[in-house]
Amino acid sequence: MSLIVQKYGGTSVGNPERIRNVAARVAKYRAQGDQVVVVVSAMSGVTDNLIKLAKEIMPLPNEREMDVLLATGEQTTIALAAMALHALGVKAVSLTGAQAGIKTDGVHTKAKIQNITPKKIHQHLKDGNVVIVAGFQGETPDGHITTLGRGGSDLTAIALAAALKANLCQIYTDVDGVYTADPRIVPGARKLEEISYDEMLELASLGAKVMQSRSVEFAKKFGVIFEVRSSLNDNPGTIVKEETKNMEDVVIRGVSLDKNQAKVTLVAVPDKPGVAARIFKSLGDAAINVDMIVQNISHGSGAPATDLSFTVDKADLLKAQKVIDGLKQEIHFGGIIATDKIGKLSIVGVGMKSHSGIAGKMFETLANEGVNIEMISTSEIKISVIIDLAKGEQAMKAVHAAFLG
Ligand code: ADP
Numbered sequence: 001m002s003l004i005v006q007k008y009g010g011t012s013v014g015n016p017e018r019i020r021n022v023a024a025r026v027a028k029y030r031a032q033g034d035q036v037v038v039v040v041s042a043m044s045g046v047t048d049n050l051i052k053l054a055k056e057i058m059p060l061p062n063e064r065e066m067d068v069l070l071a072t073g074e075q076t077t078i079a080l081a082a083m084a085l086h087a088l089g090v091k092a093v094s095l096t097g098a099q100a101g102i103k104t105d106g107v108h109t110k111a112k113i114q115n116i117t118p119k120k121i122h123q124h125l126k127d128g129n130v131v132i133v134a135g136f137q138g139e140t141p142d143g144h145i146t147t148l149g150r151g152g153s154d155l156t157a158i159a160l161a162a163a164l165k166a167n168l169c170q171i172y173t174d175v176d177g178v179y180t181a182d183p184r185i186v187p188g189a190r191k192l193e194e195i196s197y198d199e200m201l202e203l204a205s206l207g208a209k210v211m212q213s214r215s216v217e218f219a220k221k222f223g224v225i226f227e228v229r230s231s232l233n234d235n236p237g238t239i240v241k242e243e244t245k246n247m248e249d250v251v252i253r254g255v256s257l258d259k260n261q262a263k264v265t266l267v268a269v270p271d272k273p274g275v276a277a278r279i280f281k282s283l284g285d286a287a288i289n290v291d292m293i294v295q296n297i298s299h300g301s302g303a304p305a306t307d308l309s310f311t312v313d314k315a316d317l318l319k320a321q322k323v324i325d326g327l328k329q330e331i332h333f334g335g336i337i338a339t340d341k342i343g344k345l346s347i348v349g350v351g352m353k354s355h356s357g358i359a360g361k362m363f364e365t366l367a368n369e370g371v372n373i374e375m376i377s378t379s380e381i382k383i384s385v386i387i388d389l390a391k392g393e394q395a396m397k398a399v400h401a402a403f404l405g
Pocket residue numbers: 008009010011012041151172173174175177178179180181182183184203207208209210211254
């Protein structure tokens with residue numbers, strides 16, 4: 001008998017028929033004698049709609065109230081999924097994140113899981129139930145509802161698999177696994193049999209929304225091996241696990257495009273110690289994650305000044321602008337330019353550690369497409385560039401063809 005954690009994403013529970021489909025799959029595992037904990041997302045489109053509703057009330061809604069609102073999406077699905085199992089004669093109980101014992105910090109809309117006490121889950125499993133847990137949510141020690149950031153049901157599943165010491169963790173979605181690029185944008189993308197945590201983490205952080213990046217980080221930390229597979233068929237998916245020796249033979253594992261970033265440029269920032277610290281400390285205090293940063297001192301005439309550009313999540317752009325505006329009196333920079341018409345295109349592969357010439361080939365490919373590079377950042381296993389959003393998909397296809405075609 002195995003203990004299996006299965007997560008079903010929004011499309012996989014997108015309508016009553018799909019929910020019945022999920023129930024049938026769960027029932028099959030149950031019939032083999034396995035214990036099953038099911039994590040579900042909100043039905044597809046629901047979370048986006050809730051956000052839209054809130055923004056119609058006010059542009060920058062209170063984040064505690066956002067969490068109260070967003071958590072309703074997953075709460076709907078757990079009840080419907082439990083009913084679908086009941087309809088098949090399978091015992092099932094639904095639990096909210098809080099009821100499942102998921103405790104988080106108080107950073108609303110992107111809370112971090114602090115610990116999980118799965119006492120209730122164990123009890124219900126012992127009583128012969130399938131336990132259905134609402135993904136994406138938890139509660140603070142003093143009882144406020146929190147959510148775990150977009151795509152956070154992946155994190156719920158991985159964290160539960162770790163806390164329950166599950167034998168198997170399966171992430172069911174609407175594609176057959178992790179591909180060399182988003183198969184919806186790049187028709188020639190290929191499904192990967194396996195991928196290392198580090199590569200999956202980079203791809204996920206760089207826009208491949210097939211897995212939430214924080215969930216991959218968590219899986220790596222706690223050694224949770226998981227499989228990404230389709231809820232619509234029985235094809236084997238992609239195994240995500242620690243890097244093995246032969247993985248380095250492949251130079252580029254995948255290409256990703258993040259359309260969810262925005263760029264802020266501070267023009268003519270006084271060039272003196274402490275200025276960057278002041279800016280990024282303030283952004284950090286506002287819980288804004290800054291991704292790429294580029295700064296270069298101007299060597300022209302006049303007082304030493306620099307342009308400073310950085311990127312943030314599109315969702316944080318308004319908040320970031322507000323923080324920067326608040327520093328104007330103190331720092332005396334020349335101006336601020338903000339745009340969300342950018343895309344971040346990246347190539348990822350552990351094989352980059354031992355191969356050279358990769359950046360040159362990527363930039364040449366972009367040049368041939370007439371794509372201008374606005375920012376560049378690299379790590380041992382990735383190269384990312386910021387480009388015009390309008391050319392994002394064209395550039396992605398060209399780069400995929402150059403390295404993986
Ligand atoms: P779920 O609702 O199941 O969590 P998501 O929509 O969050 O599913 O993630 C699945 C989607 O991720 C796919 O439909 C696909 O378009 C997209 N995607 C982006 N990059 C990749 C990739 N490299 N491999 C597979 N899917 C990807």
